[in-house]
Amino acid sequence: SIPLGYFGGIGAASKEGILIKGSQYLEALKNMETVVFDKTGTLTKGIFQVTQVVLAEGVQKDEFMECAALAESMSNHPIGASIMKAYNKELSLHKIEKHTDIGGKGVKVIYDGIEILAGNHKLMEDAGIKYLDFMDIGTVVHVASGGKYLGYILIADEIKDGSLGLVEDLKSEGIKKTVMFTGDHKNIADYVAGILNMDEVKSELLPQEKVEHFEILKKDKRSNATIGFVGDGINDAPVLAMADIGISMGSLGSDAAVEASDIVLMKDDPKKLVQGIKIAKYTNKIVV
Ligand code: ADP
């Protein structure tokens, strides 16, 4: 039987916008020693602004932006949404014959028989396309059409207010290690992890590599300690599902994320996790 206090804990948490799917996760929260965070949409807002467009030689900006928008027109990634917002002209979407999401790399469409790519340097390398290097801090989306490199868009995301001071608050609650996993470029990953004082950062990860790195953390943990993963479900649903405690962000997160997770933070505030841990500890005191 489940001690009454646990129901109290789940109720108290739900009043705070923290949905806990079972009393075992209160116990797991209490024993959590390591927390792994996804970056985009979890620690950062996932609302990108286009800050710069850099064109390859001889490419017109109109042609470039149209290709970028065509590539992103069917993407559900926050990067895609921001590029579509920056491009507010008509598109002949009926000419898109095929659309493929390439997890951790970008998107590909076949448009009127031509392959258009938008994504990071890995996507360009896979297609054997030479791309321009960049210097600035930000997320870069390279664009190519018919095997020809067109240039890149630099987009900037913002760190959430609730991410600042988060590591410090978690440490006061007894969390020993904080880690950031991201598919994004090392430059921006190190920059964000540095601001937030993360203990570890793993960047340029494909969805499968996130799983592999999580498995390594699991092997290293003490027997009754738990590891939590906080993500938005875009390219990280497998890790959410395999974590001792999978924690998703409700309002931005996908339905799949809510489904795959054990705890849902209804507000997009990572600090809600700290509150959840406090409630878990308090609940346990009542039970004992
Ligand atoms: P994170 O782990 O930070 O949440 P993702 O795994 O969702 O990042 O994506 C990793 C990287 O893949 C992005 O930083 C971007 O470079 C590239 N990418 C993913 N989806 C898209 C897209 N729709 N358009 C362009 N690039 C994309």
Ligand code: MG
């Ligand atoms: Mg993400």
